[in-house]
Amino acid sequence: AQSVAQPEDQVNVAEGNPLTVKCTYSVSGNPYLFWYVQYPNRGLQFLLKYITGDNLVKGSYGFEAEFNKSQTSFHLKKPSALVSDSALYFCAVRDMLGSQGNLIFGKGTKLSVKP
């Protein structure tokens, strides 16, 4: 079965420091990978995606993610964290075994950025 795992329930970072939110995946075939962010009492906002091509994907709000096929990982990164980055982050993979490919989400990682 296709799945994603986010091994950390919470990540704590000081403002100005780099941040990494981890994601590993398990898929049959080529992975279509996504990162979303959710602020309290809000829906999910798309950050970035990897379909094919460059392993380093740049997205919204200064975030980027590195696709690593050998390690089956797709970690989210940002060089300098902001307090406003504090939110819940979800990694997702397209389930291409389904008829048209719904998204399968990880459990989410709560990012807390302290001043």
Add this chain to the structure above:
Amino acid sequence: KAGVTQTPRYLIKTRGQQVTLSCSPISGHRSVSWYQQTPGQGLQFLFEYFSETQRNKGNFPGRFSGRQFSNSRSEMNVSTLELGDSALYLCASSFGGPNTGELFFGEGSRLTVL
């Protein structure tokens, strides 16, 4: 361009009642998906509609149903509500077709079942 609109944003029901949630996708998007979000189970896929046809379904009981209209607006219905149905229900839209693209989510409908 207006985003995905979900109504109502909040609602409270009692066990045994039914509820209908509405979703208006981004203009031009023909695919609408529904997800249930709970603290314990996370985000779980309910179903997806494209051009008024359900083309993908998650692992939920038959009490959960949906439909899509010719203008791409979608509704989902939950009958005979149970306490465990309390959740944030999220609707997402996309252009449709080969699904390698991202989904655009609404703000969600928060359902509380008492």
